[in-house]
Amino acid sequence: MLLSDLEAAAIGDILKHQPCTAHFIRTCFRESPAKHFSDSAGSVYPMMRRLEKNGYLESYEQQDGQRMVRYYRCTSAGKTALQRWLGPPVPESATLTVDPVRTRILYLGRLPKSRRTKWFDEIESALQAKLKLIQQELGDRDLSQSDAPYLNLADENAIMELKTRLRWLSIARRQLEEQGLL
Amino acid sequence: MLLSDLEAAAIGDILKHQPCTAHFIRTCFRESPAKHFSDSAGSVYPMMRRLEKNGYLESYEQQDGQRMVRYYRCTSAGKTALQRWLGPPVPESATLTVDPVRTRILYLGRLPKSRRTKWFDEIESALQAKLKLIQQELGDRDLSQSDAPYLNLADENAIMELKTRLRWLSIARRQLEEQGLL
DNA sequence: TAAGGCATGTAAGACGTTACATGATTAC
DNA sequence: GTAATCATGTAACGTCTTACATGCCTTA
The missing domain is CATH 1.10.287 (Helix Hairpins)
Structure with a gap:
């Protein structure tokens, strides 16, 4: 299965900053004006679980004071999937112009x-x-x-x-x- | 409720060509390289019904040889909704650049x-x-x-x-x- | 008569959105 | 102390995608 742009961006950002939390990915998506992805909890958290289920990410929980925090890392399958998404070949949809x-x-x-x-x-x-x-x-x-x-x-x-x-x-x-x- | 781009484009195209069929709207969406909307039956047919239910379109069936064909027209509420979508004001999302x-x-x-x-x-x-x-x-x-x-x-x-x-x-x-x- | 276009739809599943919901931690 | 930020999720809802399904009409 080919990654969606959202999933690919998540994996890409994780590769740059791993290990990191789902919440961190949300702020990545929110902060850059050049990124247009949703940072809603309802999309990011299920996506992270999905990517883990598909073998592209792995995670562990860690105690942080009173709370448990889940950290994600990218697997080698995740890196391969990111490269497949990057192309070549690039999908025809990559020439889409939306204004x-x-x-x-x-x-x-x-x-x-x-x-x-x-x-x-x-x-x-x-x-x-x-x-x-x-x-x-x-x-x-x-x-x-x-x-x-x-x-x-x-x-x-x-x-x-x-x-x-x-x-x-x-x-x-x-x-x-x-x-x-x- | 503000129209989605897809809905607005449908209403806009209907205003240009009414009365017309859902199938015609599909071909409108498919044919122009400057339009990037989906022409899938699963999105267009339910959308037309939805717009009618919301009072933006009205329709009638007409015999065409052996088959019944449904023709849509835009209501005045539909035209108002289209103008509201067009703006001003334009939503902040209209400055989005996606490449x-x-x-x-x-x-x-x-x-x-x-x-x-x-x-x-x-x-x-x-x-x-x-x-x-x-x-x-x-x-x-x-x-x-x-x-x-x-x-x-x-x-x-x-x-x-x-x-x-x-x-x-x-x-x-x-x-x-x-x-x-x- | 066969292919392609016209015409309409449904079903299952994936995905995103908004809103709801909780609680810890940090900075003022 | 209180507001913002960090952190994690769920639930309901709406929409889009893909695939399936049907049947008429026109043209070669």
């Missing part, structure tokens, strides 16, 4: 003309805010950690993508104006 | 060095193939239909995004080479 704004613009004709300008304004400032957030993350990164090159590249990807969207948005605006649709 | 390749590069360090060059090669050609597909779709579009400006913009978005990814990929390659990671 919620693009999805919406397909139906912009159903919005009254009077609201369209505001629509563009709002999205533009939301994208700009997100862009700043990621630029900050990139600037703040500790370059000494071994994975810094990959993390930087991921941020750089998100930054380039957001800039492209902003560029596209202004082109879209101009074109619709020219066609009297704004 | 499966970016997700993977975060964990590229777990792939043996020997496979990394091939990894880049494969992804590059997959992206290039997808790019051509969408450029073709854009070139083939009938410009007389009233929604052509929006459809063109959506394709243009996908094209710009794919080009950006290719640009990023070559930057990533160069950087990793310079750092002896390739």
